[in-house]
Amino acid sequence: MPDQPFLVAIDWGTSSLRAALLDADGHVRQERSLPRGILTVPAGEFPAVFAQAVAGWPAQPGTPCLMSGMVGSRQGWVEAPYCACPAGFADLADKLAWVRPQHIAIVPGLSCEHAEVPDVMRGEETQVFGAIDLLGLHEALVVLPGTHSKWVRVIGGRIESFSTFMTGEFYALLRQHSILARTMPADDGALNEAAFVRGIQHAARSANLLHAAFSARTLSLFEQLPSDALPSYLSGLVIGEELRSQPLQGNTAPVVIVGSNALTARYQIALKSHGVTAACIGSEATWRGLWALARHMKAIA
């Protein structure tokens, strides 16, 4: 029955919920966004929000549903314990947290450890598997920019390890609450590419961001950078700090950026200034990851 929906896919994060109805070939038949991130959902009301997200869709009552993201955290619908790296598709399928047996399940997040300190992700694992499936890759260095950026090493089709960088959050803190905010205009989101690249270059030759960030103040004080260029310059400083600690020189695997257009564009420019060319994948990565996982489960069922 090729016309039957194959999967309800849900990307349920902290601040928003996105749902899609997918065909057997992974094609998105319906898509919907709700401002109902898990922080807005009181315990016990997840089923009602779920029903609202898929209301009116031509899915059979038993159509499988896979969800990824913070919905599997302790504050979510059902906790899906972290799966330790290295981890592949099969490991995620083994560790699904079932909300309703054989019907609705949550993909577990991943954990790994560096220097005896744990690191975690929830949702990005699904995007990574979706992205490498879309690109036909088994080896990759995948970067998922955001509030908490993830750098993910894929080896043999599995997620070997990853690291989190609080880049987006540091930018927002400096942009909104620091002394640097005082001389910056409201951010219209537009990118001043020259100022952005100048920030990346200054980050690359500075001791660290604690020092480099002060240059946004002094360049303004000495009128060497107009105030409307400061947000882009600061963005370059922070993203530049993230990039320069990555193993880009020794890396031979394809580099893939997964994220929104605005962010992937910035990371492409930043990587280019380090001599690295990267492929970009957008929000389709999540749908592809959940679809590939559903197909994998169907194959082993």
Next chain:
Amino acid sequence: MPDQPFLVAIDWGTSSLRAALLDADGHVRQERSLPRGILTVPAGEFPAVFAQAVAGWPAQPGTPCLMSGMVGSRQGWVEAPYCACPAGFADLADKLAWVRPQHIAIVPGLSCEHAEVPDVMRGEETQVFGAIDLLGLHEALVVLPGTHSKWVRVIGGRIESFSTFMTGEFYALLRQHSILARTMPADDGALNEAAFVRGIQHAARSANLLHAAFSARTLSLFEQLPSDALPSYLSGLVIGEELRSQPLQGNTAPVVIVGSNALTARYQIALKSHGVTAACIGSEATWRGLWALARHMKAIA
């Protein structure tokens, strides 16, 4: 006339004002603090606040007065243009900004340049000269911890160069406004030394603070660090990030920390964990710096 006051010394910063009446030997005869940092003083009202700061003191109308700090900035009483490094006592004396000729003057801040980007200080130059005078040093690596920490290289009794690190401000941003703040108790200012050292050590082996800061979240999530230890741990991460970028290994000059007791104690512990012993100087550094400058001017007058 040894009983005549020699100098009115004023440390006038962004958020507070400290004044002292000094004898010819540098002894503090009177001392006073007012919550009248320059941000609280409208243009034109500096003379009135100054009069309030020294009211009732047994100084002759013509007793010299030297001020240091943000009072010399564009938003201060009179702008004292930055003096370029390398700079010594004589350079500061040459560049004093006179509020009233031969009577009240403001010590200029210093500027230097790294990789074509300027760096600046106002007030710390006076503390550095005071500290090396108190300790009888001509070579030193001086650290002035704070909202914007300064690392200052003294060679041949002059300030050769310096770098600013926004350490205190980053700590406050992360402590008050970041996702890490959600799991932290109110900060009582007490130091959990074990957690602080753990933070310093984790900073030393992390890619950078963008990554290391996330460990405050995961260690809490995995219940590997109690929430009341998190503020000290975070303090260790941020100060550790500042320290590890310093040229401590190749340094042969004495290391001096100038600041409040609470901060110098933290930096002493942090430096010790890098194998470095440091001398500590408190608020007397400013008075000594202004006194030494006044004495220098008297000698050349």
